[in-house]
Amino acid sequence: MSELQPPFKVGALASATGLTVRTLHHYDEIGLLSPSARTPSGHRLYDAHDVQRLQQIQSLRAVGFPLEEIRHLLSSRQVSAQRVIALHLEQLEQRIAEQQALAVRLQRLARHLETAALAPVGDLCRIIEATLMMEQYFTPEQQDAIKARGAMLGEQAIRDVEAAWGEVIPAVREHMARGTPPTDPDLQALARRWKSLVEAFTGGDHAIAASVRRMYDEQHEVINAAHANTPDPAMFAFMATVFAEIGGGPG
Amino acid sequence: MSELQPPFKVGALASATGLTVRTLHHYDEIGLLSPSARTPSGHRLYDAHDVQRLQQIQSLRAVGFPLEEIRHLLSSRQVSAQRVIALHLEQLEQRIAEQQALAVRLQRLARHLETAALAPVGDLCRIIEATLMMEQYFTPEQQDAIKARGAMLGEQAIRDVEAAWGEVIPAVREHMARGTPPTDPDLQALARRWKSLVEAFTGGDHAIAASVRRMYDEQHEVINAAHANTPDPAMFAFMATVFAEIGGGPG
DNA sequence: CTTGCACCTCACGCCGCGTGAGGTCCGAGG
DNA sequence: CCTCGGACCTCACGCGGCGTGAGGTGCAAG
Numbered sequence: 001m002s003e004l005q006p007p008f009k010v011g012a013l014a015s016a017t018g019l020t021v022r023t024l025h026h027y028d029e030i031g032l033l034s035p036s037a038r039t040p041s042g043h044r045l046y047d048a049h050d051v052q053r054l055q056q057i058q059s060l061r062a063v064g065f066p067l068e069e070i071r072h073l074l075s076s077r078q079v080s081a082q083r084v085i086a087l088h089l090e091q092l093e094q095r096i097a098e099q100q101a102l103a104v105r106l107q108r109l110a111r112h113l114e115t116a117a118l119a120p121v122g123d124l125c126r127i128i129e130a131t132l133m134m135e136q137y138f139t140p141e142q143q144d145a146i147k148a149r150g151a152m153l154g155e156q157a158i159r160d161v162e163a164a165w166g167e168v169i170p171a172v173r174e175h176m177a178r179g180t181p182p183t184d185p186d187l188q189a190l191a192r193r194w195k196s197l198v199e200a201f202t203g204g205d206h207a208i209a210a211s212v213r214r215m216y217d218e219q220h221e222v223i224n225a226a227h228a229n230t231p232d233p234a235m236f237a238f239m240a241t242v243f244a245e246i247g248g249g250p251g
Numbered sequence: 252m253s254e255l256q257p258p259f260k261v262g263a264l265a266s267a268t269g270l271t272v273r274t275l276h277h278y279d280e281i282g283l284l285s286p287s288a289r290t291p292s293g294h295r296l297y298d299a300h301d302v303q304r305l306q307q308i309q310s311l312r313a314v315g316f317p318l319e320e321i322r323h324l325l326s327s328r329q330v331s332a333q334r335v336i337a338l339h340l341e342q343l344e345q346r347i348a349e350q351q352a353l354a355v356r357l358q359r360l361a362r363h364l365e366t367a368a369l370a371p372v373g374d375l376c377r378i379i380e381a382t383l384m385m386e387q388y389f390t391p392e393q394q395d396a397i398k399a400r401g402a403m404l405g406e407q408a409i410r411d412v413e414a415a416w417g418e419v420i421p422a423v424r425e426h427m428a429r430g431t432p433p434t435d436p437d438l439q440a441l442a443r444r445w446k447s448l449v450e451a452f453t454g455g456d457h458a459i460a461a462s463v464r465r466m467y468d469e470q471h472e473v474i475n476a477a478h479a480n481t482p483d484p485a486m487f488a489f490m491a492t493v494f495a496e497i498g499g500g501p502g
Numbered sequence: 503c504t505t506g507c508a509c510c511t512c513a514c515g516c517c518g519c520g521t522g523a524g525g526t527c528c529g530a531g532g
Numbered sequence: 533c534c535t536c537g538g539a540c541c542t543c544a545c546g547c548g549g550c551g552t553g554a555g556g557t558g559c560a561a562g
Contacts, residue, residue: 294527
């Protein structure tokens with residue numbers, strides 16, 4: 001009844017279905033669709049049943065199933081179509097959600113880059129890094145607050161603050177090495193300067209200060225390894241004794 | 252100045268950054284991040300510069316760049332960060348759009364399956380196939396119209412129509428084989444029945460009828476190969492002569 | 503007989519590692 | 533001294549879905 005149609009050869013079936021010959025070979029290789037006959041010389045011959053199966057395969061591929069699962073689906077007819085589709089849809093939606101989260105990150109990055117004008121790639125990495133850290137450790141509101149403070153202070157002030165840290169940290173390290181007691185007035189003056197620098201960044205927000213501390217606690221290994229002249233846990237501990245003397249925490 | 256920190260060995264760097272040892276090996280293999288030193292016995296030693304570079308790599312990976320492109324970005328500092336990010340974002344959004352289109356298809360499928368109750372996988376494939384065909388050849392409004400007609404007629408009526416086609420087509424094929432002239436009354440009666448069956452599906456909508464014709468024209472190879480007892484171009488041509496006799500087209 | 507196309511069978515490449523297999527190095531404990 | 537365990541080393545295959553050759557055969561037309 002169905003042998004009226006002459007069987008397809010690969011090329012014909014490929015061009016009829018829009019697939020490539022290689023694809024059909026592949027389906028044969030993995031046992032997903034093997035032609036039900038061959039010519040004596042080995043040429044593949046696909047009959048009506050094969051074509052039908054191929055259409056089913058194409059249908060399932062079109063909605064994103066992997067080949068392995070398609071084979072499974074076509075071999076066992078016990079599976080409930082609804083459940084399969086629902087599960088598949090769920091996975092797909094999760095992937096979409098992940099990618100959208102990534103897109104949001106990229107959009108935020110793009111906005112940051114607008115303000116940074118002609119950023120070369122080195123800066124790009126720093127900005128990404130900062131953006132990622134921000135995401136990990138600060139709430140969106142805190143991020144807005146930090147950005148607002150940055151804009152308010154201006155670029156020059158920010159560079160001033162960075163330069164100040166560049167002086168304070170080596171000085172503290174000196175005192176640590178010499179074993180200066182927490183009661184030393186020079187050290188206490190340094191502690192007050194430290195405190196003001198922290199406040200310049202946090203704007204006096206204790207939650208932000210706490211987040212920064214948490215960030216340092218969890219990331220100090222990489223931070224200290226990658227950037228010289230950054231505080232480490234020992235320095236935080238040392239400064240804590242000084243803050244205890246002059247009263248009040250670091251921020 | 253930065254050699255105060257002892258260099259990292261792979262395991263330490265891996266656990267500090269959250270990567271795996273294998274990943275660091277891989278980055279070394281492909282020349283993305285080679286440790287700047289080795290112990291005499293060959294153990295990798297990563298210094299501060301390496302760690303910094305790794306952080307940049309992690310940043311760029313976190314926003315989805317492939318390793319090859321990361322290497323390229325990090326080696327040439329001419330590239331504009333904005334353009335890179337914008338391009339990357341664009342590609343990502345396109346991928347998202349594609350996947351969302353797929354999700355929409357799956358949702359539509361899920362809805363179709365609800366009405367089909369306990370569909371096994373075989374039916375699933377037919378429904379997917381039909382859904383995809385619908386998408387290709389019919390506008391959403393036409394799809395709604397077809398679905399509405401289907402619901403109006405009821406399942407029994409649809410099965411009746413299918414059974415009717417199952418009689419009409421072999422009969423026509425008989426006449427074709429015998430060379431019956433278009434003036435033959437039996438054949439003309441068959442043509443009128445054909446016309447009514449088409450109308451049962453299209454609801455008299457000429458646009459839908461035209462789409463069906465286009466679908467057959469473009470897909471007849473696979474349709475005829477996969478399903479016995481379907482009209483082919485020769486049959487359409489033959490019927491056209493009969494419709495010319497009795498006046499009016501097929502639909 | 504030759505040309506040329508469609509077909510055949512290997513088999514490697516992609517991307518970002520996971521996961522062994524099989525061997526070496528190193529610090530601590532007996 | 534030896535030994536033990538853990539961290540390190542270098543291959544090398546596997547994954548998904550084919551693309552892209554390379555090198556050879558089949559078959560109908562000129």
